[in-house]
Amino acid sequence: MSKVSRLILVLGDQLDLKSAALEDFNEEHDAVWMAEVAEESTKVWSTKARIAMFVTAMRHFREALSEKGWKVIYREMGEWPSFGDALRADLKKLKPGKLVMVLAGEWAVQREIEQVAEELEVPLEVREDGHFLCTRAEFAEHAEGRKQLRMEFFYREMRQRTGVLMEDGKPAGGQWNFDHDNRGSFDKHGPGLRVPPQRFKPDAITQEVIAMVNARFAKHPGALEEFDWPVTAREAKAALRDFIEHRLAEFGQYQDAMWTQEPWLYHSRLSAAMNLKLLDPREVLAAAEKAWRDGKAPLAAVEGFVRQILGWREYVRGIYWHLMPEYLERNAMHAHEPLPDFYWTGETEMNCLRDVITQTLRLGYAHHIQRLMVTGLFALLFGVDPRKVHEWYLAVYVDAVEWVELPNTLGMSQYGDGGVMGSKPYVASGKYIQRMSNYCSGCRYDPALSTGPKACPFTTLYWDYLLQHEPKLRQNQRMSMQLKNLARLDDRQRAAIHMHAKRVRETNLKTP
Ligand SMILES: Cc1cc2nc3c(=O)[nH]c(=O)nc-3n(C[C@H](O)[C@H](O)[C@H](O)COP(=O)(O)OP(=O)(O)OC[C@H]3O[C@@H](n4cnc5c(N)ncnc54)[C@H](O)[C@@H]3O)c2cc1C
Numbered sequence: 001m002s003k004v005s006r007l008i009l010v011l012g013d014q015l016d017l018k019s020a021a022l023e024d025f026n027e028e029h030d031a032v033w034m035a036e037v038a039e040e041s042t043k044v045w046s047t048k049a050r051i052a053m054f055v056t057a058m059r060h061f062r063e064a065l066s067e068k069g070w071k072v073i074y075r076e077m078g079e080w081p082s083f084g085d086a087l088r089a090d091l092k093k094l095k096p097g098k099l100v101m102v103l104a105g106e107w108a109v110q111r112e113i114e115q116v117a118e119e120l121e122v123p124l125e126v127r128e129d130g131h132f133l134c135t136r137a138e139f140a141e142h143a144e145g146r147k148q149l150r151m152e153f154f155y156r157e158m159r160q161r162t163g164v165l166m167e168d169g170k171p172a173g174g175q176w177n178f179d180h181d182n183r184g185s186f187d188k189h190g191p192g193l194r195v196p197p198q199r200f201k202p203d204a205i206t207q208e209v210i211a212m213v214n215a216r217f218a219k220h221p222g223a224l225e226e227f228d229w230p231v232t233a234r235e236a237k238a239a240l241r242d243f244i245e246h247r248l249a250e251f252g253q254y255q256d257a258m259w260t261q262e263p264w265l266y267h268s269r270l271s272a273a274m275n276l277k278l279l280d281p282r283e284v285l286a287a288a289e290k291a292w293r294d295g296k297a298p299l300a301a302v303e304g305f306v307r308q309i310l311g312w313r314e315y316v317r318g319i320y321w322h323l324m325p326e327y328l329e330r331n332a333m334h335a336h337e338p339l340p341d342f343y344w345t346g347e348t349e350m351n352c353l354r355d356v357i358t359q360t361l362r363l364g365y366a367h368h369i370q371r372l373m374v375t376g377l378f379a380l381l382f383g384v385d386p387r388k389v390h391e392w393y394l395a396v397y398v399d400a401v402e403w404v405e406l407p408n409t410l411g412m413s414q415y416g417d418g419g420v421m422g423s424k425p426y427v428a429s430g431k432y433i434q435r436m437s438n439y440c441s442g443c444r445y446d447p448a449l450s451t452g453p454k455a456c457p458f459t460t461l462y463w464d465y466l467l468q469h470e471p472k473l474r475q476n477q478r479m480s481m482q483l484k485n486l487a488r489l490d491d492r493q494r495a496a497i498h499m500h501a502k503r504v505r506e507t508n509l510k511t512p
């Protein structure tokens with residue numbers, strides 16, 4: 001290999017030809033460096049779908065770079081056990097004058113790269129990731145002097161700054177928020193017939209990756225028979241068009257709804273494409289806004305969707321970089337239970353959890369309310385250590401990258417950050433799941449019952465959670481309604497709930 005003047009590091013979630021790291025690439029003197037390493041799939045016990053998603057998207061990106069005639073140094077799975085080892089070996093061999101990259105999606109990975117560069121005395125240039133609409137410095141400015149970092153205020157600033165869904169400096173339609181239009185559930189007939197989301201049939205590269213993952217990671221959870229994710233920039237654009245045409249108009253109304261054996265409903269399925277940087281969020285926002293302006297989707301649906309991307313997605317990234325690495329250690333509710341084994345198999349009699357976990361392992365996907373109000377809610381009520389919950393979420397979803405997964409899991413879902421992400425814990429009984437889905441009608445438990453053989457474990461654990469944390473929750477104004485209902489329980493009912501909750505914990509921790 002001829003001498004390399006700059007080595008451009010491209011990580012598995014940085015697959016963007018327009019990346020700031022590649023903007024001044026010199027074909028004659030520079031080379032791109034990429035590595036697949038088993039460590040990334042084993043440090044959390046990743047599903048086969050997550051492993052395949054990253055590896056096949058990386059190999060397609062290698063093709064795209066090679067087609068441009070760019071020099072690519074690519075380490076395939078098995079060449080090196082760890083990322084640090086692979087990088088160290090190539091830096092020693094290639095002796096580049098400089099290492100260039102955009103900020104990694106995980107604090108520890110960024111730290112490791114910095115350490116290797118320091119150790120080998122290779123200058124490292126870390127560039128701002130232009131994929132995001134809010135830089136770390138802009139977020140820090142937003143956070144400066146604020147006691148609370150509420151998403152809503154951040155989102156309004158982002159709307160003003162970018163002009164998305166704005167008219168004459170005011171929010172389109174005269175309001176920032178259409179949440180009250182966006183909480184629908186289905187009637188007993190369910191979601192009905194819809195155009196299924198576009199599938200992306202595995203090509204030769206993906207088929208090879210699937211075979212490799214099935215052989216090398218055979219013991220990892222999940223399956224690859226239905227793998228159909230967009231894995232190139234071209235496919236990601238097609239997936240966006242498909243969503244805008246067939247699902248966006250209904251997105252808002254049913255964004256919180258769930259239905260047995262219906263993983264997609266009106267969701268976009270774009271998170272993995274965006275997180276791997278195959279798709280630019282600006283393009284997604286522009287396409288959604290255009291659909292509204294062209295009269296193809298109502299404002300409430302489009303605002304609901306824009307809020308997820310311009311609001312939540314940018315906000316959680318801001319929180320992550322603002323509070324790491326200390327954020328990872330937080331455990332505000334002192335939760336220390338292990339994660340029940342059924343999270344890795346789906347083998348439980350609780351219908352909602354069985355459906356969501358089985359789907360998750362099969363596809364590497366669950367939509368937001370399934371993550372927040374089924375798997376997340378159960379872990380929260382059960383008292384699982386948030387670190388263990390975080391590791392599970394990071395392992396199972398095709399879109400899981402730490403900057404987005406951690407604040408959602410530890411903060412929003414588990415209230416482990418003590419109120420940075422949410423003003424109160426997202427706690428609810430089985431009745432919430434009954435209202436938003438048809439899971440309960442096929443379940444052996446009854447969401448109205450908190451004790452007795454048919455008691456729904458969610459409902460039992462919900463009351464037990466309020467009882468356990470009552471003194472702390474009393475300090476939170478937003479919990480007052482829930483605590484008022486708790487006050488109606490007499491001592492005998494409280495003791496019965498507590499006993500039953502103990503049994504639920506013991507039963508669910510038993511290994512089969
Ligand atoms: C416990 C938990 C863990 C999560 N882990 C991840 C994760 O690892 N990666 C990830 O991308 N999202 C994560 N989310 C957020 C959200 O559930 C997913 O983005 C969404 O389900 C992806 O499916 P979709 O593309 O069909 O989204 P849609 O419902 O169609 O939403 C559109 C887009 O908005 C963005 N978005 C929506 N909600 C959020 C949110 N809360 N935070 C950030 N972006 C959001 C996503 O980019 C998504 O593609 C998590 C949520 C919870 C509660």
Ligand code: SF4
Binds near residue numbers: 350434445
């Ligand atoms: S009854 Fe409880 S466990 Fe069963 S599906 Fe409903 S919420 Fe889930």
